[in-house]
Amino acid sequence: MNKSMIALIAAAMLTACNNDKADENGEKSVQTTDENQTQTENEQQKQPTQTETQTSPKHEKWSSLPEYDKITEQIGNEDYTFNKETDNDGKRVFLIELNGEKQYKTVFVKNTNRLKIIKINGGGEIYNGIIK
Numbered sequence: 589m590n591k592s593m594i595a596l597i598a599a600a601m602l603t604a605c606n607n608d609k610a611d612e613n614g615e616k617s618v619q620t621t622d623e624n625q626t627q628t629e630n631e632q633q634k635q636p637t638q639t640e641t642q643t644s645p646k647h648e649k650w651s652s653l654p655e656y657d658k659i660t661e662q663i664g665n666e667d668y669t670f671n672k673e674t675d676n677d678g679k680r681v682f683l684i685e686l687n688g689e690k691q692y693k694t695v696f697v698k699n700t701n702r703l704k705i706i707k708i709n710g711g712g713e714i715y716n717g718i719i720k
Contacts, residue, residue: 653680654719655696655703662705662715663692 650656650670659682666686674681678699684692692714695704705715 650682653696654701655680655694658703658715658717658719659684659692659694659705668692 663684668691669685671683671685672680673683673693678697680694680696680698682692682694683690684694690708693706693708695706696702696719701719703715703717703719704713706713
């Protein structure tokens with residue numbers, strides 16, 4: 589969502605810069621047209637938000653977590669079931685299942701924002717990094 593907001597603001601600024609005109613005193617005034625506003629609104633409606641493209645209905649309660657996007661980026665957005673194993677002040681651990689079988693374990697260390705994703709059945713560690 590942040591990326592789409594930044595893109596929208598950048599587009600608005602570019603549109604405003606292109607429509608600057610100097611009046612008689614040399615001062616600039618910004619003029620926009622309904623056509624430009626309609627075009628921007630249409631573009632905004634066509635672009636799905638990041639949450640819409642990545643969040644499965646089963647994952648709605650987890651999608652607001654800081655590590656969720658990185659997890660789905662690394663393992664895909666299949667119909668996984670997130671089972672919270674631990675969630676305390678220091679870390680959050682999930683066991684992620686697909687069709688009733690445990691596939692991944694994630695460990696998110698809260699004070700350092702470090703995320704580790706481990707594939708359980710022989711894959712080992714597939715991600716170990718700090719999330720911004």
